[in-house]
Amino acid sequence: MSLSAKSVVSFTLNGEPVEVMVSTGRYLVDVLREDLSMMGTKRSCDQGVCGTCSVLLNGRLVSSCLTLAVRAEGAEVTTIEGLGSLEEGLHPLQESFASHGATQCGYCTPGMIVSAVALLEENPDPSEEEIKHWLTGNLCRCTGYQKIIDAIRAVAEGRTEPGPEAEVEIVKAYEE
Ligand code: FES
Ligand code: FES
Known part of the structure; x- marks a missing residue:
């Protein structure tokens, strides 16, 4: 064909x-x-x-x-x-990225979050090193990665803090 x-x-x-x-x-x-x-x-x-x-x-x-x-x-x-969405409720990772400032320009964010979902599915309690290793396939030019790692660890540990203003920013970033 x-x-x-x-x-x-x-x-x-x-x-x-x-x-x-x-x-x-x-x-x-x-x-x-x-x-x-x-x-x-x-x-x-x-x-x-x-x-x-x-x-x-x-x-x-x-x-x-x-x-x-x-x-x-x-x-x-x-x-x-x-x-997840603002209308129907954000995924804990979306909330955590927003509340940890793990999104700046937002270009990498959807891929990072989708990747993190797959990681937590496979390994619900990854160490910082395991998160770094998993994210070698996701590049970010803005955040320096630590906030992203912290956001993922927070979800693994059951700590997420929704922040409404940050949530709006993160959703805007998806739509571009
Ligand atoms: S656009 Fe697919 S991995 Fe970069
Ligand atoms: S937040 Fe800008 S590339 Fe990751």
Whole structure:
């Protein structure tokens, strides 16, 4: 099949069934952003290095810039929008990133949080070293990482402190 051949891909996106016509060679990050308006999923390096495009595919962390959209057929895809929102309640990691100042420009934040969700699923009580090791696939040019690590540790330890103003900032960052 040529890369420009098209096929219909059906999958569950953040709990809702979706169906999109995609070229066989198209990547999931593009379909999420351009066809399905999931702008929280970012793209940057296009090489599986920066982690900004991280999503969960059947609960497994993947780089959507390296994942062909056709691989989502029949799968459950979770993006940052599916984890929580101001309207429906934030995920504890979203709250913790906001209250720890772990978001500055916000570009890396969705990928960081999706990655952290996968980490805590696999290891609910990671040490600081384990968090650092896990996040080697997520780059941040702003925070210096310590606040991100602190935010994840706080959730692992059951300490999260919602901060309404910070929450608004974090959600704004997703929408760009
Ligand atoms: S854009 Fe996918 S890892 Fe950088
Ligand atoms: S907060 Fe700016 S890149 Fe991480």
